[in-house]
Amino acid sequence: MKAPVSWIREYVDLPDDATTEDLTARLTALGLKLEAIEKPGDQITGPLVVGKVLTMEPEPQKNGKTINWCTVDVGAANGTGEPQGIVCGAHNFKPGDLVVVILPGGILPGNFEISARKTYGHLSAGMICSARELGLGEDHDGIIVLPADAGVPGDSAFPVLGLDDEVIEFEINPDRAYALSLRGVAREAALAYDAPYRDPAERSVPEPNGAGYPVEIDDPVGCPVFVARKVTGFDPAAPSPDWMVRRLTQAGMRPISLAVDVTNYVMLEIGRPIHGYDADKLSGPIRVRRAAAGERLTTLDGTDRVLSPEDLVVTDDSGIIGLGGVMGGETTEMSATTTAVLVEAAHWDATSMFRTGRRHRLTSEAGKRNERGVDPVVTQAAADRVVELLTTYGGGTADPGVTVVGIPPQQAPIEMAYDLPERVTGMPIDAATTVANLEAVGCELDKHDTTVVATPPPWRPDLNDPFDLVEEVARIVGYDQVPSVLPREAAGRGLTREQRLRRRVGRTLAGAGCVEVISFPFVGDAAFDALGLPADDVLRTTVRLANPLSSEEPSYTTTLLPGLLKAAARNIGRGASGVSLFETGTVAFPVDRGPAPIYGVDWRPTDAELAKLLEAIPEQPLHLAVVLSGERERAGWWGDGREAGWSDAIGIVRRLGTELGVDIEVVSAARAPWHPGRCARVLVDGAELGHAGELHPKVCQAFGLPPRSAAVEIDLDLLMRRARDVTPGPEFSTYPLAKEDVALVVDASVTTAAVESALREGAGDLLESIRLFDLFTGEQVGEGRKSLAFALRFRAADRTLTEEETAAARDAAVALAAERTGAVQR
């Protein structure tokens, strides 16, 4: 909402020295937030004065142009009172005209300094200005010719041109629709300065009579009040007055024609949207009703619309002529030949307006006001003001008929305890302040002992319950008066276990050289295809969005990998030689347990109802994904670097398991998007945690990643659920360690895990640790065989082991490995 300061001052007696900055600061504190202050003349430095052209002598020039050598009376503004000699290239004026002159020493927009200079054989002392030169528009066809009554020579031209009139742009909250008018803004300004206020809607209006245009309302809920007035003999060519054009322009509206401008002007002034019909195009009585399904209307914007039974329409004998309160129809539109105007000022149901606007994707200045709630009482005043302006400037006659159908809706009274504002805001607010402030915003009060019953003014449909009144009282007291007090200390229990574990997982991964990324969780078939997921892959069953950002990515993702792989490729593309990334984020899997119910809001749903609602929400486990791509360890003076590979990926899962005290089991698996021979399925207590390993070569190619890039994706929720809760104090022996190394030859298909677990079991309780330290294949061990070398470490809790004991344990380990896996000791 844009409001010229001069227009605000028309309705409120602000102190003369109140600056625009002070005004906006006070209005912002009241809830009308300053967006911007426009100062049209702030790029001009005077002297910029009214001048009267005394003489003008056309002088043709060699270059084909004709200039005018003028003398201009600028009063005493030039210090001498003598006429000023000025060369002017424009021709749209004559001696006797009032013009705008900038004198030497002045500065025009663009830092254009004016000085007396010799040109075309004369000393030109100043310039006669065009609108464009003053930054007032694009008009450069000629200089500005002022109306004869604009002022006398030597007057400052700033007020004449409105250059000193600052315009305030406010951001209006949805509950303050009344401030979408000068009437409302001025009312707040009056409140801000406790200054006298004149309501522009307060005017004597003619009594309704039976002679007006016939109107019938079939739906008094949708349209409680309809006022119709008529102006005839109107001159469609009559221009809008300059002051109106200027104010409309300042308020951000485009001047069109007198009839249209007047309706817009009155809407800005009083806040009531007005519709004007070409009265000669109307046939028969106007009727307001809901549309029937399938009815159509071509609105003013030329769009043919299919109407809904919820839409309110205005009809005459010809059919539908307008979408009530939102937009008129083409058939009765005012035009350049309209001489009779039927003025409609109607009150519309805000909810219907909102729904119709949304349904038809129509936003208009009228719709914006109607859907937020307009004062229902000012319809007659607004219509009368339109009639006044049309007849004043368009030369028509006001038809004596005045149609008023319906009764404005009443505001319900609200009872509030006097001390509620204090109890809610923590500011010391006594009953007298409460009463005064409620009266200041226009409430009618009925005062009781401990409570006050307030009937809000008709322009405040947003005031509906006691807390609404508290806000009104508090904002006038001033939000800057709210004390700053900490609430009592809460007995919180700190972070939850899961929250602590999540931080630990993040720090572990960062410690492992991985950088966290956050990607958008949207996915589409292209990403699933790039991952090589089969058509029936469970990850392709997604929660789809009804209105995705992009039709290419219509779903909430089921895997974090696409976003992560793209981020990795982006880094590689930007020159990184290697990149290790991780992301933790929720993925979603649809559940088919019916829609989530919509309950009422007057009381809490029952536990059973709540359970039904929660059940309908998709599964959203927290996942962790890692991608390791390209150089994992750098080459340097210390030696070679190392590319990331499958073992790094599995290593990361194992590292997390160690960190969280979870035993991770690794088995081989074939699962897209991993390399089928280099993919590990990782489990905890037999439950699948996820997968890790090298990505399939085609996947690396599809995402533009270096070959052998590796990745992990696991269910972090599951891992955290299995995390060790309380770590039991470890017991360990300080007796000497006994070391035994064994090398076992097994079939190449036997897994290390199988051999290791047999050794571990066979070695018994004396085994402290076991670790594979070498893997060897080659001729010595035979084709299709491999040698696994394990370091076994033995220790007893209560004694030094003898060589015999150690050897026996080792032999038992080897024997079980041989039995289980066919291992042969080398």
Place this chain on the structure above:
Amino acid sequence: MSGPNTDYDPVEVTPLKPEEVEASRDAALAAIAAATDLAELKQARIDHTGDRSPLALANREIGALPPQARKEAGQRIGQARGAVNQALAARQAVLEAEHEERMLVEETVDVTLPTDRVPTGARHPLTTGAELIADIFVAMGWEVAEGPVIEAEWLNFDALNLGPDHPARTMQDTFWTEPADNHLVLRTHTSPVQARTMLTRTPPIYVVCPGRVFRTDEYDATHSPVFHQVEGLAIDEGITMAHLKGTLDHFAASMFGEGINTRFRPSYFPFTEPSAEVDLVCFVCRGAGVLDGAPCRTCRGEGWIEWGGCGVVNPRVLAACGVDAERYTGFAFGMGIDRTLMFRHGLEDLRELFEGDIRFTTAFGSDL
């Protein structure tokens, strides 16, 4: 060794003659002094204190002396050996010190060589930023509440007094899941977590709810369809706007430094009444609006930064969530984490947060 002979005069045993003992001692001391490194000293030790050294041999002769002569000879030999051992130890210390000094010099490396074998990891500033905020509130005894991002429409809107005709519920603002009559949305704020908390817990409630939220905004330097919010909710007996102000002032000072407090401006949110916008004293110009003679860039010369929204929990919300509005009042607030980090760290483009460029993230390290 000579055989026992009780008649011998001790001076008759040549190795035990004082001049012999002195000569052996002096030879030893000379050899020790002449040793220039630990190896030579080791040789001198073997030569002069070893089993075959003159002093060792002389020592063995003592047993052959008659008892009356042993004491004197023993003293003589003992003194000589003591002097030698002392000299050895002293020389050993000197040579070791020399050796160590030389070794330390020889082992000098170029410590400016790079050490970055494994690249550094980092956590995302949005993660660590949310943790920083959580920690500030946990220190006040609050708890951190969380909820799902795909949320029931009723929890995201109705329960929060955003009625069926609220503009935010249109397809222009909210992501809906298919089919739309499943009444599931991508949460547009973290407020449904507040609703869930009130629905399942009994006051007093003091929770912050950080998390990811969604709106169908264009993606540009200052807007993102996916962003992060933190909201707070306090429900207790006697809670007022003053407690809201106190909490936000404390939050601001903890996040941006002492003296950085907040200001309220009247505003409108369906879930709070009265409602306010929260502005933060610009922590760069400290409210002056001017820095080094030019308008402050962080607050664009206003001295204040728009931070978020807040207010007293609307009693309608309390009713829908089963909180006894006669007994309890509450306050709520919310702000963008992304935005907060943008001005805290002077970020120019919001999209940097979501690009995953490691150069951006590693700049923040693993904590904020």
